Amino acid sequence: MKTVNLIATSLIAALPLAALAEDPVDPKLYEAAYNEDGRYFTDDDVPTFNIQEDGTVDWLTFSGFRRYHAECHVCHGPDGEGSTYAPAVKNSSISLGYDGFFDVVVNGRQNGNSVMPHFGENRNVMCYLDDIYVYLKARGLDALPRGRPAKKEAKSDVIREDENACMG
Amino acid sequence: MKKLMLLTSGIALCAGMATANDDLVSQMGDSTQWAIQTGDYKNQRYSALDQINAENVGDLQVAWTFSTGVLRGHEGSPLVIDDVMYVHTPFPNIVYALDLKNEGKIIWKYEPKQDPDVIPVMCCDTVNRGVAYADGKIFLHQADTTVVALDAKSGDVVWTAVNGDPSIGETNTATVLPVKDKIIVGISGGEFGVRGHTTAYDMSSGELVWRAYSMGPDSDILADPENTTHLGKPVGADSGTNTWEGDQWMIGGGTTWGWFSADLDENLFYYGTGNPSTWNPAQRPGDNRWSMTLMARDIDTGVAKWFYQMTPHDEWDYDGINENILTEQMIDGEERKLLTHFDRNGLGYTLDRVSGELLVAEKFDPVVNWTTGVDMDPASETYGRPAVVAQYSTAQNGEDVNTTGVCPAALGTKDQQPAAYSPKTEMFYVPTNHVCMDYEPFRVSYTAGQPYVGATLSMYPAPDSHGGMGNFIAWDNINGEIKWSIPEKFSVWSGALATAGDVVFYGTLEGHLKAVSADTGEELYRFKTPSGIIGNVMTYESAGKQYIGILSGVGGWAGIGLAAGLTNPNDGLGAVGGYAALSDYTALGGQLTVFALPD
Numbered sequence: 001m002k003t004v005n006l007i008a009t010s011l012i013a014a015l016p017l018a019a020l021a022e023d024p025v026d027p028k029l030y031e032a033a034y035n036e037d038g039r040y041f042t043d044d045d046v047p048t049f050n051i052q053e054d055g056t057v058d059w060l061t062f063s064g065f066r067r068y069h070a071e072c073h074v075c076h077g078p079d080g081e082g083s084t085y086a087p088a089v090k091n092s093s094i095s096l097g098y099d100g101f102f103d104v105v106v107n108g109r110q111n112g113n114s115v116m117p118h119f120g121e122n123r124n125v126m127c128y129l130d131d132i133y134v135y136l137k138a139r140g141l142d143a144l145p146r147g148r149p150a151k152k153e154a155k156s157d158v159i160r161e162d163e164n165a166c167m168g
Numbered sequence: 169m170k171k172l173m174l175l176t177s178g179i180a181l182c183a184g185m186a187t188a189n190d191d192l193v194s195q196m197g198d199s200t201q202w203a204i205q206t207g208d209y210k211n212q213r214y215s216a217l218d219q220i221n222a223e224n225v226g227d228l229q230v231a232w233t234f235s236t237g238v239l240r241g242h243e244g245s246p247l248v249i250d251d252v253m254y255v256h257t258p259f260p261n262i263v264y265a266l267d268l269k270n271e272g273k274i275i276w277k278y279e280p281k282q283d284p285d286v287i288p289v290m291c292c293d294t295v296n297r298g299v300a301y302a303d304g305k306i307f308l309h310q311a312d313t314t315v316v317a318l319d320a321k322s323g324d325v326v327w328t329a330v331n332g333d334p335s336i337g338e339t340n341t342a343t344v345l346p347v348k349d350k351i352i353v354g355i356s357g358g359e360f361g362v363r364g365h366t367t368a369y370d371m372s373s374g375e376l377v378w379r380a381y382s383m384g385p386d387s388d389i390l391a392d393p394e395n396t397t398h399l400g401k402p403v404g405a406d407s408g409t410n411t412w413e414g415d416q417w418m419i420g421g422g423t424t425w426g427w428f429s430a431d432l433d434e435n436l437f438y439y440g441t442g443n444p445s446t447w448n449p450a451q452r453p454g455d456n457r458w459s460m461t462l463m464a465r466d467i468d469t470g471v472a473k474w475f476y477q478m479t480p481h482d483e484w485d486y487d488g489i490n491e492n493i494l495t496e497q498m499i500d501g502e503e504r505k506l507l508t509h510f511d512r513n514g515l516g517y518t519l520d521r522v523s524g525e526l527l528v529a530e531k532f533d534p535v536v537n538w539t540t541g542v543d544m545d546p547a548s549e550t551y552g553r554p555a556v557v558a559q560y561s562t563a564q565n566g567e568d569v570n571t572t573g574v575c576p577a578a579l580g581t582k583d584q585q586p587a588a589y590s591p592k593t594e595m596f597y598v599p600t601n602h603v604c605m606d607y608e609p610f611r612v613s614y615t616a617g618q619p620y621v622g623a624t625l626s627m628y629p630a631p632d633s634h635g636g637m638g639n640f641i642a643w644d645n646i647n648g649e650i651k652w653s654i655p656e657k658f659s660v661w662s663g664a665l666a667t668a669g670d671v672v673f674y675g676t677l678e679g680h681l682k683a684v685s686a687d688t689g690e691e692l693y694r695f696k697t698p699s700g701i702i703g704n705v706m707t708y709e710s711a712g713k714q715y716i717g718i719l720s721g722v723g724g725w726a727g728i729g730l731a732a733g734l735t736n737p738n739d740g741l742g743a744v745g746g747y748a749a750l751s752d753y754t755a756l757g758g759q760l761t762v763f764a765l766p767d
Contacts (some may be wrong), residue, residue: 047684066610069624070447074292074359077728078626084756085240085293110284111242113259117288122618148570148606148626167613 028139038156039130045091046098047130049138055147055151057144059159062152065136067128071119079146087115093137101133127166189346189371192302195249195433199417199708202717205298205343206586207445207665207706210494211429214666215707217589218259219714220765221669225692229762231715234272236758238262241385241702241723244298244343245308245663246760248708248717249320253609254306255760258288258723259294261310262453266324268710276323278308278316286312286334289617290359292725293340296582297427302346303371309340309353315369325738327374331367333353336616338362345428345466347437352376354424358487360417361620364459366439368470375765378470378505382422382458389458389472389546390465396472397524399552399590405476411455411480419614421445422459426489426584431505434522436464436473438507439682440488447578448609448622449563455480460488462517463511474524474758479513480553483562483690484538484607485578485623486513494521495610497594497602499646508645510587510598515542515554518645526552530648532582532641533600535575535630562607562623570608577605582657586704587643588664588672593686595651596643597672599660601629603637625694634718640674640682652689658750661726662718663704673716677726678753681718681761699757700750702726713764721758722750 017167029042032040032050038059040050050058077083080090093101108118119125125132138144195203199216207213220228236242238257247254248531252275260282265275290311290701292448300307305326306318313332316325331353332338337360345352350368358364364382369375380390389408409417416592422441431438442465444456460479463471479486493508507521518528529542537559539554558564562571579601589596605627612622629637638656643649662675670686675702683693700722706732707716727750 024519066608066624069611069626070610070621071619073624074619074621074728083293084723086752108288113284113287113294115284115287117285117618120617121620123613124615124619124621167611 009013017132024139029094030137030143037158039159040134047134049134049140049143051143055149057138057149058134059153059155060131060134061138061144062149063128064131064133065149066159067124068132068135070127071122072132080136081146090136090139093133094140098133102129105129123167127163175491189302189348191304192346192441192536199251202246202706202708203301204247205244205704206427206429206491209347209430209432211427211491211586212495212591213664213704214590216668217707217714218667218669218717219709220667220671222324222671222685224765225320225561225669225671227765228693228695228716229766231762232272233762234760235268236264236719236737236760238758239294239756240721240758241293242719242721242758243295243341243702243704243724245706245719247299247703248710248718249301249315250343252320254301256296256299256308257758258296258652258721259290259306259311263295263306263308263318263323263646265320270317278318278323280308280310280314280316282310282314283334286339288461289334289337290339290341290356291570293655293723293727297341298343300344300346303639307344307346309342309344313338313339313340313355315336315344315351315353315374316375329369329374329376332357336360336362337450337618340425342425342427345437346371346431347430347432350467352428352437353569354439356423356425358421358423358445359619359621360617361419361421361614362423362443363420364423364441366424366470380407380465380470381418381473382424382461383412383417383456385409390470391472393408395426397474399525400525400546400695407457411457416452419445419620420456420459422461424489427491427493427586429494431468431494431521433465434505436521438464438492438494438521439464440490440492441508442489443482443485446620446622448567448612449481449483450567450609451611451622456482456737458519458694460486462492462507462519464521473720474553476519476524476526477485477555478511478515478517481563481582484513484574485760486580486656490582490584493587493589493596495589495591495645497646499527506645508589509574509724510595510596510643510762512576512679513538513554514576514581515539516643516645516648518648519531528645530591531574532598532643532650533602533639535604535633536581537573537575562609568608568610570606572606573604573631574607575630576601577603578607578625579603579627583661583701583725585661586663586698589687590666590670590672592670594644595686596645597664597666597674597686598641598643599662599664599674600639601637601659602633602639603622603627603659606632640684640689654684654689659726661702661724663717665707668672673705675703675705675718675720677701677722677750679720681705681716681763695763696703697761698759700726700754716763718762719760722754722756740765
């Protein structure tokens, strides 16, 4: 949360038209209010990222970077920036909201020959949905630059246990 | 010539042999036509036409253009048979027949109905590498794996066959090989845990004749334990399962989405298999045969004559599907039937295509660093294997470790974009990528029809080089040497064409069609087409005039990473925009541009 000012200015360039019409993104939508076993949440209990002064990212943001670049990147391009045939998704965490984001990933959607598949049965995605969500949120707000996060918090035991339970 | 052709087909008929494609063989022998995607069965992509030559190519002009009506990546090229041009598109895989004697008027248009659910199970865009021709029919292998035979005159459907199941991730991007009385086809889906296979259909009826899997029991892979060889030795029983742990081979990859070549005298056809799945090597211990393998199989039975596995136990996604170019050349004072292959792994291989003997294996980009080279000593235990450098081994570094600085990147020193060969210069003209990567494998679970990748990677231009992401090179396959190299800003993702006019053509991702000297690589001509080029250059002659044709339409694998530009994580945080973004140079399109000399 080092530079709210910086974030606010970059929003003008980064956000889609729907969001542009509004004021800059309400910090309540992304600021981490509390942390449970290495997972961060906003005041409204929505998962979010946490990036320290020295660039250290929370585990979920790092994990989201990895899973994004395995599952999403072949269509949506590196760092959520889009490809020649699929849209940039770095702003989708904010523009769709948590529930909307969840819905599109689980159920997919179609717009002509542009088709987002449904990942509802894919554990490589579903077990990491919060991770991908907070990673893209950090990217969309330019809180996280392009590329691999250099420093990360350790994976907590609870996160590890949950992951093992989910992946089976 | 015409008489001889008639005579040949007469003999064939009398003998009752299955030679339904005498028509295609004679069309391929006639340089005024472009009858097959690969130029000929040898995949040389060489034309004997020389009206356009090194002296006059600088005067080239656009003769006519055609919009395909489809955006997304346009790979492959049109065909020309008897003054009709056949143009295909990416999904939905439209085919147009254009009348070259009537200003390209559309004679017929075929648009298949395909379930759009196939789109998201295609890795890396909805490309298609073109139609094939034989026996008065046009053959299209659709994205949803339906193989269609169309009447070349009317566009009417003659037969269809369903080759795979998109609901488990089986799709198609490749062209087909019409050879003798068969249509031989491959399958895509290595990133979805598909077990690769190659299948022959009867050319006249569409009935399945044989199918050869890339891994599995001997009866599936059509290997003969005694007579199928690997580097001169029998492969033995169960070679398609005994280098796998458990049942992993059943979702083992080794898909077959590349090009086919054929040698009718040997009755063999050639192709390569793709990566073993997943991308996480820890989940599939062993050599994972026969992924990453060059294969020579009998055209009639599909039984393998020889295999050569280039990258045992892949750790980097170096699919072995690139084209195999057949030549007859002197090597060590003896003329031999050769096969030359530029692999994703960065090594240029020359083999004896009759025996499968390995003759040359050398890096065709000096930055290749994952291996120190291939063991060429037949007496050695590791004969034919690449020596893996531990620092760049994602398997040795293990799961959840980010292996950095691996060259080439997963898209390979060269992907499917086919090279050309000129018998005049005895040089190969090779479009290449000059990109390196960081690669971190991790655990994934398999769900049918869902991506099954298991690694995250970031790619960037080769460090300490010219800063660009590609080169266009000339290669000597006998000595294993680069003769000249043209640096390019982006990966060269376009198939090359060499001609008797001593000119070599290729396209760039910015959208340029370029002509260079076959001898020196000196640029002789360039023209910027409406969109980036990932198609292959072709040539034909109509009414005594030579034309050059190229499809524009950026996309494919190249459109993923390059659209937004690559970043180098080693440059530290915030080094965004340090490298060129393709979106600064070109936008989506779908257009054919045809060039000719002024009258």
